[in-house]
Amino acid sequence: MKKLALTTTALAAGALLGVANAGDAQATDLTVVSWGGAYTESQVRAYHEPYMELNPDINIINDDSSANALAGLRAQSQAGNVTWDLVDMLPSDAQLACDEGLIMPIDHDEVLAEAPDGTPASEDFLPGSLGECFIPQIVYSTVMTFNNEMFPDDNQPNTIEDFFNVDDFPGRRAIQNRPAANLEWALYADGVAIDDIYDELETEEGVERAFAKLDTIKEHLVFWSEGAQAPQLLADKEVAFATGYNGRMFNAAEVEGQPFSIIWDGQIVEWDGWVVPEGGNNVDVVMEYLHWATDTQRLADQAKFISYGPARASSADLVGEHADLGIDMGPHMPTHPDNYQSPILLNNDFWTDYGDELRERFNNWMLQ
Incomplete structure (x- = not known):
């Protein structure tokens, strides 16, 4: 070359x-x-x-x-x-x-x-x-985001565990129609330490555990396929929570003025x-x-x-200010110290090795 x-x-x-x-x-x-x-x-x-x-x-x-x-x-x-x-x-x-x-x-x-x-x-x-x-x-992250108008001021969610808690935080949830991120979050919410998530997912028992956790909220789930759908579902209040890319959620909240709050806990960090x-x-x-x-x-x-x-x-x-808004972009970055407290680094080797099998399994689970 x-x-x-x-x-x-x-x-x-x-x-x-x-x-x-x-x-x-x-x-x-x-x-x-x-x-x-x-x-x-x-x-x-x-x-x-x-x-x-x-x-x-x-x-x-x-x-x-x-x-x-x-x-x-x-x-x-x-x-x-x-x-x-x-x-x-x-x-x-x-x-x-x-x-x-x-x-x-x-x-x-x-x-x-x-x-x-x-x-x-x-x-x-x-x-x-x-x-x-x-x-x-x-470097971007997939994050949980919620419409803060759909919860009382004194009961706003702030963890991945809250996403799975439909009793204290009711409402429909929107997740992407792919296993990556969703399986990791399910295990994290079920008590698996971040460093052990992929070791757990390499076992049949770990995969079963992840799907079992997702089963607990399945009747409350909406599935999205295109990135623009997640913030739109939130804005329309068709869902209370939505997973999505942190940049799209930033744009909806800061540029469009939507009442969204990002949950940085357990953010899935990726290139x-x-x-x-x-x-x-x-x-x-x-x-x-x-x-x-x-x-x-x-x-x-x-x-x-x-x-x-x-x-x-x-x-x-x-990296400085937003070109149009004039706000400091540092605090909105996934890697800002205030946001990078409990990141899950997406393991691309794992998804290369197991992705086809788990995608087929996840697709079948969605249809059940």
């Missing part, structure tokens, strides 16, 4: 050249797949729009299909017609796609920019975040990032974009628009 060494000067020169040749060459369309909503908007404002301004010969088209990215990559590969250029994906699905040859291996220090002090990318991205085919952008489909038509162009869009400043810029932490160590000190 050719080493990329793009500099600000080179980018600027490229932009000027693009302007000069705009009439001579057709723009290259890049189809970028992500999750939609506030998250895609943060990418558009932090990455896509600035890059297109620097490079008028690039046109980025957004596709909100990340919830079904693995299936989409498999289908396109089997059809021999890869139409996606860059995909935002979770690490466990990215590892499966990588193992199946659906996405490209990445030489991180060749493709990605160094930190401002010269630290190689492989040492600047947070430990454990880089994958063979995966480039992280953010999210980019993969490049194997067999795409614009790989060289995509690699140039990735070099720019995952550098120190750009990852810090995304935190101006959504409450997800940047995946580079060198970006942390550059």
